[in-house]
Amino acid sequence: MMSTEIRAIQEVYTIRGEQVTVVTKARFDHATGKQVFDQELDNEAIHTAFDAYRSKHMMITPSRIKALRQRWDLSQHDFAALFGWSAMTIATYETGALASETNSERLLALEATPELAQSLYESSKDMLTERGKQAFRGQTGDAAERTPQKWIEKGINQQFEVTNYSEYSGFSAFDLKKFANMALYFVDQVPQVTKTKLNKLLFYTDFKFFAQNTVSITGVPYARLPYGPVPNDYILLYGAIENAKQLTEEVVNDGVTERTFFTTTANFNSALFTEQELAVMMDTVQRFGHLNAIELSERSHQERAWQANDTGKLISYLYANDLTTLK
16 A cells, blocks of 8 residues: 655646745655645645635635625525625635626625625616525625615725726726716717617727727716716626616517617716717617617727726726727
């Protein structure tokens, strides 16, 4: 029978293109001095490397993800549904898999600002099980009634602080009130605006204004997704606006297709905007209001801001100078 011992060794792992050096344990054969395979120690070494990577990049850890989920007494399925993820995503994160940078940031934001949970719930509750809905309400009470809207607004504004005054915010600070009112303007001015179309109208407006003034209107960062540029965390943002009773989603079924679009009964507050900002918003309606969501998505795919970035990455406002609408 082989006699073995466990020694501490230094190993180098490549994680997301980056070399991570850690001291970990390995099993060795006494007779030959050679390292022998040990599944348990190998797994432990990989987790040690992941922990080092998380620490360096200030990412959320598996234990904190689990604690965050248990805070609202949710199953992995229901907690994942809050973010629009699969249950498998949360399950792998809790057992040691590395979260993506974007997902880690969203989880950290919720951990730091629990008020965000209500907006997440309002925008995704249809995806939760009945047990999940009851558990969430049991932990928060009727938060929609007892939590002042200003705290939700404050929490969301804080979530975007990391990009404020950078090239990804158009050198502005994110302002939920201004973002919401720009969305209200387009919903009021353009018939049956879908979520996809609204995302593009906002993008073209912010980026064109930046190209002309070196500052954005809303301060919201935009990300590159398959159907074109979108406000980062737009599901959370629209959920907060709906929770404030400023936007409503309606479904139209003509017997062949089903479409969901926004409506509003709230009043647009023009006092939040300058004459220059309003002029660019009006120009966006005139240019794109007649296009449907598919046509506008295809148009956005012609923009260098979309072409030059990878899916899921934030788009620098510096690409605004290449907008086709400036020509």
